[in-house]
Amino acid sequence: MVIRDAKRDSLIGRSVPRVEDRPLLSGQGSFLDDLELPSPLHVVFVRSQVAHGVIREIDVEEARCAPGIVAVYTAADLVDLPDLVTPLEAGIFSPPRPLLARDRVRFVGEPVAVVVAESPYLGEDAAALVSVEIDPLPVVHDIAGALDAASPPLHEQAGDEGNVVFERLICNGDPDAAFAAAAHVIERTFHHPRLTAAPMEPRGAAAYREDGGVTIWCSTQFPHNLRRIARELFGIEQVRVRCPDIGGGFGMKGVNYPEELLTAWLALRLDRPVKWVEDRVENLLSSTHAREMDVQVRAAADAAGTLLALDVDAVCDTGAYGTYPLGHILEVLGVAGMAPGPYRLRNLRARVRSVSTNKCPSGAYRGVGLPVATFVHERVMDVLASETGIDRAELRRRNMVTAGEMPYTSITNQRYDSGDYPAALATALELIGYDTWEADKRAAAERGQLIGLGISSYVEWTGTNSKMFQARGMSAVNGFDGCHMELDQDGLLTLWTTLPSIGQGTATTFAQLAAETIGVEFTGVRVVQSDTGASEIDGTGTGASRSANIGAGAIQLAGTELRQRLLDDAAERLEMAVADLALDEGVVTARGVPAVTLSVAELAKAADPERYRVSREFDPEHVLFAYATHACRVSVDPETGGITVLDYVVAEDCGRVVNPAIVEGQTQGAIAQGIGGAIYEDLHYDDAGQPQSASFMDYLLPTACEVPHARIHHMELPVPDSATGSKGMAEGGTVAAPAALANAVSDALGAEFNSLPLTPERLWSAARARPQRVG
Missing domain, CATH: 3.90.1170.50 (Aldehyde oxidase/xanthine dehydrogenase, a/b hammerhead)
Structure with missing residues (x-):
């Protein structure tokens, strides 16, 4: 954990205003x-x-x-x-x-x-x-065409596999025996559309x-x-x-x-x-697209609703080429790795494939595989609840990994480090008013209103380390990150990291972490955009919710070393032991003798500039897993097929929150993107491989009018394996929202929606097919 003295309240956990905002809002940014x-x-x-x-x-x-x-x-x-x-x-x-x-x-x-x-x-x-x-x-324009052996190979070097450029089979436990013994077996096909990140810049x-x-x-x-x-x-x-x-990146x-x-x-x-x-x-x-995927799933449960087995067959349309340095395997590996979600599972068969088509290459986009995995396992939970007659919240609760089982290694070898998944579920249900839901729904029906409630629980990896990238076979990705910091002669600290700020507020949070670790004033820290010439450190970059864990870990390593050098030099000048000194707000003081002080600026002026230049890299031992439950209420207009989100709540745990306002903004923004992928967005190609979404007239993005203000509860449970007490959290809203909305709309219309986006045409047709009330 961060070392600090007790002179002032901690900077960590405070909604310090973003230092980035003034120059950006006043037109002084330099893009x-x-x-x-x-x-x-x-x-x-x-x-x-x-x-x-x-x-x-x-x-x-x-x-x-x-x-x-x-x-x-x-x-x-x-x-x-x-x-x-x-x-x-x-x-x-x-x-x-x-x-x-x-x-x-x-x-x-x-x-x-x-x-x-x-x-x-x-x-x-x-x-x-x-x-x-x-x-x-001839054009290969979709997944079915890519799997057709008669289609022309887009890359002859792929050999006999044709347009299947990656395939992996994972089989753990005895899924066949589990299916044979199951009281309930369901089988469904799910589809996630092709999306683009659409950054402002x-x-x-x-x-x-x-x-x-x-x-x-x-x-x-x-x-x-x-x-x-x-x-x-x-x-x-x-x-x-x-x-x-x-101006934004999102992968x-x-x-x-x-x-x-x-x-x-x-x-x-x-x-x-x-x-x-x-x-x-x-x-x-x-620019890279993302996510287009078809997933066939069989799920087995016993009479009590215990999840026994999953059989998953996922195919991802990765476009014409892979992308450097992530390749064309990232999306499907994410689906395979997180197929169980936050639930206990001991029998799994997962076949995942990437196929080439005549479309723009696919790459990373906020969540990378996890939104599809969550969409699948959360729809499966609702379908199983209907099949078994067990309440959907209760079914989730019965199958969730508990706090007492942590750290828990999933059947796909993901080490869930810490947390309380059932507590997140219970909190979200309380916030959304689940206890009164059935009565509220009946009352709405009396008014002629179709409303539905959706639940989406997930767990996601954050701060992926070098071990994880190596295990995926991605040797071009370091998996670690670095920080370089230096004090100038006035005692002002300049900080570089290998993780560029892409609008998410890291200039503020990194300054908070550095000031807290070293003991200097927050206003005396300047965070500069990434520059490979700043030092010899290397790193991966911004993505996969790395900043709060790996970036912060590098800052803590470098800051702790710089703090120690300052205290050592102060001890020598004051002729005192280091243990008798405190450093806070840029001033070294003698414990019990407040009149004896020495400022960081005085130390910097007297030292060789190299003395206070420190670079460190950080590669955590463990990947950390954040988690949450999202729940929402929606209304569906039967005359137009339009969806209105009436309420949206989140109960999440990303460990210690560095800056609540920034975490709130990240979650709200991610939910907006999740809503876009669930309801509005679809990069469609015709049979000739011609894109049909070449402008924002055709590729619909949600606006402020369509995005609700989510109510967010932070659990902040201890994270033993985190250097700073924090987990990443920036992708959770995008991961969870599509499943929550699909479940809510399915509930409202009494029909299954296993394919996204939830277009007005599909909802209008489903509303028309509903049995009409008499009297």
Whole structure:
């Protein structure tokens, strides 16, 4: 735990106002497109309008002669640059991805040429002059097509498996015997749609030569991974990656793209600063998508409702390529790993597959696999409750892992470290008014109103460490993170980490943690965006709820060392023992002799600057598992199929809450994204592989009018395995909300909704099919 003296109240647990907000709200933020470079060139990509085909010719001559054009390149000009190939566990095929399409295109939006111009407008004009001749090939447009042995293979290197590019079978216990002995067996098919993260700021990169190498500014969540792959591709050591302000990421910016690497290559090739800024159409077409998955499930229970076995067959549409550094296995492994959820299970068979289609590649998006796993196990719980005649809350309670069983190792070898799952369920039920629900529903029916209540309990991994990434076969991901801090001559602390801030408030929470650990004033801590040139530390980046555990752990290690150096130096100057000194609010005092003081600023002025520069990396021994129960009440309009969320509650445990206001904001925002994925969002492609959602006119996002204000209860139970007492929590709302809403709508309409999104057409049809009340 954090070491501190007792002079003032702890900074931890206080809703300190976000230090990021004033510059952002007053227009003083500096995002990628705000970077001022000397005489920059601008990059525009020419993208395929065909989903699948052989490239016959790319004619760039007219574009090269256009006004203001410096260069136009195709794959033929990149002979020295290898394809992007994500290293994965031996035996797993990793589709190679060319930086520019070579010989063949595999999705609409794939870059086939790059135009470099004196202005972005001249670049757009010239890009329209590039002529691309493509002979169309048959299109694999969905999961069924990818599983069809008659479909053309998108990657011949995959061999006999065709378009199944990853398959794994997990079988633990004796599921066949459990099904044979079961009193109840259900079988259902679930579908989750294709989504996009839709950050406020799309992607972007800028680059220029510096110190014999290249400096890359990038709106990325994984700057150190970008440095690593750039070094490998370009064959140079001197690569520096810096992050500006980042307008959201949600996982989309947690992978490294061809466009970012080509921007850096162009700066080296042309010896001029270059900049690329993605527009919204490009973002929807070619920034990673997520989640599209079909899951077939059989579940067995005994007469008392005890869950006996699950048989899961999940197939994920991962698009045309894998993504660096996560590959194409992350989503389905998440579904397999968390299929049991917070429930006891001793018999499981899980077959998971990733398939290639002619769609934009899929990558990480808030939750990564866990929203699908939770959607499945929470719908299964409601269906089993109906089948057995047992109350749905009681059925969950009977099967939940209890506090006395912690730490609990699930059948998929996930070590649930700590917590009280039944307590979260009980708290959420109390908040939502479950005891009065049946009476409330009858009263609503008398008024002609259709209302429903949904429950969603989940457990999620947070702060994934190096062991977990290695176990997944993802050798390109470090799994650890780092912190560098230094005091200047005025005693002000500057802090860098390998985890960029993407809008979630880490400049505030990291400053709280550093000030608390060291004993300096909160206002004297400045948290700077990630910069691989700040020190020699390495790391993974922002994602998978890593900041509150791994980032904070690195800060605590570095801060504890810096604190010790300050106390050692103060002891020498004051000729006292370290044990007789206290350090708080930037001042060292002698215990029992308050007149004897020495400020941190005085110590900093007298010391060699290197004395107070500390870097540390942190890789936790254990992954931590946060959990919650969400519950909601909804109303469904039978005339329109519209859904209104009447009430939404959360009972969650992420351990010690560093800043309640920021945790609240993260949970509310995640719920909004979960609502979007449940009700509104669907990236649809037609049979020709043409995207049908190329703007926000077609890809619907929830607005403030559709998002309720959730009531959130924090349990804050002890977390023995956390360096700081905290678990991550940023993804829980996205994980739980789709299941809660599907269960609520199913309850309201008396029909099963096992496929998302919950469109008005489907709900209207279900409302029409309901038996009409007489009299």
